[in-house]
Amino acid sequence: MLRFPALAAAAQELVITTYGGVWEAFWRKSLVPAFETSTGAKTKLDIGFGRTFTSTLRAAGKDQPPYSMVMMNEVFASLLRKEGYFEKFDLSLVPHYKDLYPIAQTGDGWAAVGMISPLGLGYRTDLVQTPPKSWKDLWTNPEFQGRIGLYNIVNSAGKAMVMLTGKLFGSGPHDLDKAYEKLGELAPVLQTDFNMSTLMSTGEIVVAPYDFGEIARLKHQGLPVDCIVPEEGLLMWDQTFSICANAPARELAYKYIDFILSPETQLMLAREFFVSPVNRTVEVPEDLRADVPVYGEQMSRILAWDWDWVNANATEMTERWNRTFQ
Structure with a gap:
């Protein structure tokens, strides 16, 4: 007790x-x-x-x-x-x-x-031959093309993904031009506001930013999945x-x-x-x-972000996300 x-x-x-x-x-x-x-x-x-x-x-x-x-x-x-x-x-x-x-x-x-709730890269162990090690693998591993899941811009994880992409490929997390240019290279992607598990369970996606807790629940249900801590750090x-x-x-x-x-x-x-x-x-x-x-x-x-900046730029981030992913 x-x-x-x-x-x-x-x-x-x-x-x-x-x-x-x-x-x-x-x-x-x-x-x-x-x-x-x-x-x-x-x-x-x-x-x-x-x-x-x-x-x-x-x-x-x-x-x-x-x-x-x-x-x-x-x-x-x-x-x-x-x-x-x-x-x-x-x-x-x-x-x-x-x-x-x-x-x-x-x-x-x-x-x-x-x-x-830390977010790493979750993936289907039975559908992926080369497991991810880095966020950049989303762009470089041909197994992932057309089978990537992303949280949309309504979700804070979607906003964090934009800043992460700017940090990885541009001048920093606020580099929206480079972020959306690179995110566009991932298209087509399957988006969700909240529930990534349905897409992963059906095999429609094989890799996505993933909550380690949700991966644990899927494992307990018998789904062949795993989640890694990417080299560049974690979202949350x-x-x-x-x-x-x-x-x-x-x-x-x-x-x-x-x-x-x-x-x-x-x-x-x-x-x-x-x-x-x-x-x-x-x-x-x-x-x-x-x-x-x-x-x-x-x-x-775990990576930290400037949420004051996000709120000040939320309209632009949303409009550019919608244009990028149609």
Whole structure:
């Protein structure tokens, strides 16, 4: 049974944001009960996703936020942070912050990444004779031509792929001209907003940027797949936790974020979702390492991007993506 330090019960109710499906099921069954037991807190869940949480915050305004904290991808969090919806962390209320890997310490103390899903190159081991080693293999391995999957530009992984391509072949991650020139060379590609597994399962694609956790689930289902850490580094999906300005249950929100960052909760999340623990003190157990291969020193292989720049250039990125892939 997990045990956390006893904390005083809070008078205010904390609204906890999470996503639907398996996320909501785990939050209701395991994570929220553990938090309430450790704090005596009263909580309720608000189910949505980054865009809906963003719309709700903007509709309510900065002075009366409906949430005390929110969990969302950094591409959304960075936009709201710039608009003044979040406060900079009081680090005295987040003692586990100091234990985070640098990639999880967002914006010099403005937020914390509580969950990281690293993305490498996943491929079908039965349909590929020469496994990939590098992102550049997407362009050079003839086995991949016409059988590549990409997350589209709506997904943050699509935006990261654009910046990665500029970094690999151009003057840097903001070199959109070179990025789209090179991405055009990959066409035709099969795109998805979220679910790459259907395309990989049917063999319509044989290689794609892939979440190591999803590869682990496909392996458990018996699909012949694997995922590598490319030579140039990893992409990631992040879940950033921020404190709202004028938060109605501010102290309890800080306790929740620190609970998320604790070694015990990080191990819970790793076992449930095969995410990489963001807390450096967590040692991934041997029985979990095949499913969670990115930990320890490998966390330094995750590439960081300027999401403020992405949001400022999102319209151009989307238009050029659509022109490139029709």
